């Protein structure tokens with residue numbers, strides 16, 4: 228009765244403890260975003276370990292200029308759709324702007340993402356007051372992925388989508404924040420757009436796995452926005468991404484190539500890092 232109900236014949240379901248085991252073994256976590264059942268199934272069958280329903284859907288699906296307009300209802304809708312497409316991959320759902328402004332609000336909204344959406348983990352941006360929220364979620368047995376570095380929900384405060392942690396002080400703050408989110412109870416940490424050397428230092432210093440996006444090859448795993456790595460996001464592709472569909476015949480082949488490149492550390496290359 229309590230066996231993982233969703234697991235394919237070929238691949239057992241990925242669990243939160245398994246993400247820790249992947250770090251302990253020195254292997255790589257392969258993560259991609261997805262926003263619907265069909266793309267989620269492509270990720271799952273290509274061997275992606277974790278599928279993130281990112282609030283990036285506000286930009287790549289809804290066409291907004293930022294992630295700020297995304298609502299909890301939007302996230303529940305897309306998470307439930309993705310849940311219908313995954314068999315084995317761990318399902319992570321982003322908590323949108325203002326949905327975790329205090330512990331009670333976060334517990335209510337994270338509860339919806341797990342119970343209605345079918346997520347196994349929620350992701351939330353920042354440290355500071357967010358540490359209390361992470362603690363509350365962890366105490367209520369809701370696995371948390373923290374997100375530091377470039378936190379897109381803070382775009383106005385940051386003054387744009389810029390690399391973070393470049394000065395000595397900023398780097399020291401990021402290291403302190405990374406330790407603090409792990410101490411607060413996070414099980415995973417996304418590091419977005421930080422210098423590769425800093426991401427490596429954080430990865431070595433904290434006990435939980437790190438997943439980088441624009442954070443160099445030494446994180447415990449990598450994540451990309453699916454539409455970026457398929458080359459279909461309008462406009463200029465971010466420096467840290469790569470078009471894996473170019474020269475390949477199918478979306479499945481592109482995702483398999485990405486998974487292989489992450490696992491053999493050929494992606495990201497130096498040209499994708501800061």
Ligand code: KIV
Pocket residue numbers: 260279280281282283284321374417419440450451452
């Ligand atoms: O919203 C998102 O897709 C994300 C990833 C870029 C990590 O947060």
